[in-house]
Structures are given as C-alpha cells and as structure tokens.
Amino acid sequence: MIRYGQQDITQSDIDAVIGVMKSINLTQGPSIPQFEKSVVEYTGAKHALAVNSATSALHIACLALELGQGDWLWTTPNTFVASANCALYCGASVDFVDIDPRTYNLCPLKLEAKLVEAARENRLPKIVVPVHLCGQPCDMQAIFALSQKYGFKIIEDASHAIGGAYQGEPIGNCQFSDITVFSFHPVKIITTAEGGMALTNDDDLATRLGLLRSHGITRDPDLMTQPMDGPWYYQQVALGFNYRMTDMQAALGVSQMTRLTQYVAQRHEIAARYNELLADFPLTLPWQHPDSYSAYHLYVIRLQLDKTRATHLQVFEALRAREIMVNLHYIPVHTQPYYQKMGFRVGLFPESEKYYAEAISIPMYPTMSEDEQRQVINALREALDV
Structure with a gap:
C-alpha cells in the first residue's frame, strides 16, 4: 500500500x-x-x-x-x-x-x-x-x-x-x-x-x-x-x-x-519526477508561481476528462484498487451540508467546484522511493488507459 x-x-x-x-x-x-x-x-x-x-x-x-x-x-x-x-x-x-x-x-x-x-x-x-x-x-x-x-x-x-x-x-x-x-x-x-x-x-x-x-x-x-x-x-x-x-x-x-529543509528538497525531487514522467498523460499538473517555492505538502493532478474515457470516480477507484491510497483535497466547504444550511449552494464558486470535479492527490512524502513512484505512475497509466 x-x-x-x-x-x-x-x-x-x-x-x-x-x-x-x-x-x-x-x-x-x-x-x-x-x-x-x-x-x-x-x-x-x-x-x-x-x-x-x-x-x-x-x-x-x-x-x-x-x-x-x-x-x-x-x-x-x-x-x-x-x-x-x-x-x-x-x-x-x-x-x-x-x-x-x-x-x-x-x-x-x-x-x-x-x-x-x-x-x-x-x-x-x-x-x-x-x-x-x-x-x-x-x-x-x-x-x-x-x-x-x-x-x-x-x-x-x-x-x-x-x-x-x-x-x-x-x-x-x-x-x-x-x-x-x-x-x-x-x-x-x-x-x-x-x-x-x-x-x-x-x-x-x-x-x-x-x-x-x-x-x-x-x-x-x-x-x-x-x-x-x-x-x-x-x-x-x-x-x-x-x-x-x-x-x-x-x-x-x-x-x-532539523530535517525540514531536507524534507522539502526531497518533495521537490519527487515533484520534478512526476512532472517529467506524467507530462504526456491527459492531466493538468501543478503549476508553480515564479514568486513561490512550494513546500509541496501535496501533489495534485487534475484529470482532463475530455481526453480520457474514464470518469473521475473510476480513476480514483482504480488507483485505490491498486493500493495507491490517493485522496482528494478538498471538497469545497460551501457544499458541505452544514454550510448549505446557512444558504450556500452549489454553483456559487465555480472554479473551486471545477477543481473538485477533476482533482486527485497522488502520493507524495519525503521517503517515497523511485520504485513506489513508478508504481503510482503505472497505476495511473492503467486507470487512464494511456
């Protein structure tokens, strides 16, 4: 896993x-x-x-x-x-x-x-x-x-x-x-x-x-x-x-x-490999603003759903079935039942909702090996049929 x-x-x-x-x-x-x-x-x-x-x-x-x-x-x-x-x-x-x-x-x-x-x-x-x-x-x-x-x-x-x-x-x-x-x-x-x-x-x-x-x-x-x-x-x-x-x-x-700088550097190395190896997949990869140096807590891909036959749910479930324990960050807060009781509703913040419909957080942590990363990429390739 x-x-x-x-x-x-x-x-x-x-x-x-x-x-x-x-x-x-x-x-x-x-x-x-x-x-x-x-x-x-x-x-x-x-x-x-x-x-x-x-x-x-x-x-x-x-x-x-x-x-x-x-x-x-x-x-x-x-x-x-x-x-x-x-x-x-x-x-x-x-x-x-x-x-x-x-x-x-x-x-x-x-x-x-x-x-x-x-x-x-x-x-x-x-x-x-x-x-x-x-x-x-x-x-x-x-x-x-x-x-x-x-x-x-x-x-x-x-x-x-x-x-x-x-x-x-x-x-x-x-x-x-x-x-x-x-x-x-x-x-x-x-x-x-x-x-x-x-x-x-x-x-x-x-x-x-x-x-x-x-x-x-x-x-x-x-x-x-x-x-x-x-x-x-x-x-x-x-x-x-x-x-x-x-x-x-x-x-x-x-x-x-004492290892904070090392951890962030390792996360950047993992992100760079993802950027290279996923470049031809039907995905939108994380864009980094030139004014920023991300701590890369998460590596979020967005599915280009018009370029793949698989749905968001199907890709997510296919990865989990391969024991790639992906997650989704986040469900827009205004769509939560508690907030809908306050008058918020789906449709108010379309960019956040579009992100939610496409986003998947794939594995990213400093001790992740290149072999584990290849497993993630191969599972993605299979899930997306590319």
Missing part, C-alpha cells in the same frame, strides 16, 4: 520523545520554548506559540484579532473546513472567495471584486484567511495591499506550507499578515503527531495568543489586574482554552525541524 502522505520518524525523533518521558516535564517543560525558538529562527517571525492543533491556532488567532458576532471572515472554499469553522467558533459569519485556476489558491482579483461590492453593502470582512494550498503560497503582496485599502486583518493558513518561501522569504515571517498558522499533523511537512503553531510579529497579539491557549491565566505581574497575594499566585485575565502542546510533542517537533 502506498499512502498519499505519511510521517517520517527516525531514531533521533524517538530518542527525543523518550528523553522527555524520562524527565519530570511531560507538559509545559523546556521543549516547548525550544520548539518555538527553532521555528522563529527558521521563519524570521518575532513570536511563535505552539498549540495542540492548527485548528486551535486558527481559533485563537481569530479571537486575538477580536473577531466576534456581527463580523465577517472570508476564506477560500478550497480548503479543509477548519479555515472557515474558526469564524463560527467566535460567533462571526463566513463567506468565500473563489480560487485562481492555476494556483488553486484564493484569487486576489476575485477578492478585490468582492471587496468593492461588500464596501457598497457595508459588509466588509474583518479577517481574510488565505490558504496556501499544497504548500504553494498565495499572492500575499496583492492580498496585503487590499487589506491596507479595505481595512481587514490577515491570517495566513499555512498548514501545508512550513519550509516553503514567498518572494525568496520563508513562509511564516508574517511580512504580509498579522498571524500565520502552521500544522504539524502526521501527513504534513514535519509532525508533532497532532499540533499547530501561531506566529506573529506583533507583541500585543503574541500576548493575547499566549493567554488564549492556556485558560486566559497568567503569572506575569505586568498582565495582572490585582496585586499578587504571594509567589503561588496566578490570575485569569481572559477567557481562554486548554490548547497547549505537550513537551513530548514539542521534543518531536524540535527533532523534526
């Missing part, structure tokens, strides 16, 4: 986790700030706050930016539901902006057109969440320029994108956003089993994020609103959550970070 993605756990990773398990700090120990420091040093962001999932990071990012009832968050339909759900957790409303047909990311031109209309209707978004699908960054400079004109905040959902770059600078440096979010799920670029991180260059946002991830509790006298009773004292100064990462997870993250 060849999975579409999988983690790479080495002996050094195992040793790092066992080291924590033998220590007195299973959680809230020294590995968490060490992991945060390693990501800060890699990305160039000023602050990094580790949490238990990227979903949690998105939630507290919205809260730190004071998203609430009566506000709007806009994101892309072509994402995992968490990119939109984070607004609903805050009591806000959600809308979507269709994708660019080449990058599959949120389209700045469609965003601008929607902003012009929203300004007339007095329903501009408070937050826009561009999603770096497959690891390729959105056109952040264009989105940032629109934020300056229309007054919205930006959360980069970079769950797929640690290790990538935009305009030669690391994704996560928050040059064009208020907060950036990473995911460390097992199929992502690096893993902490489950886990996420929020990055920012804003000191006040970092303080809010830190409070929100841990019950709103602080031991910092500068953040307290009443005098301290003694050295045991803490205060809850906000309503927060238990979104903390454990020291075991963080130790795994520290170890994985």
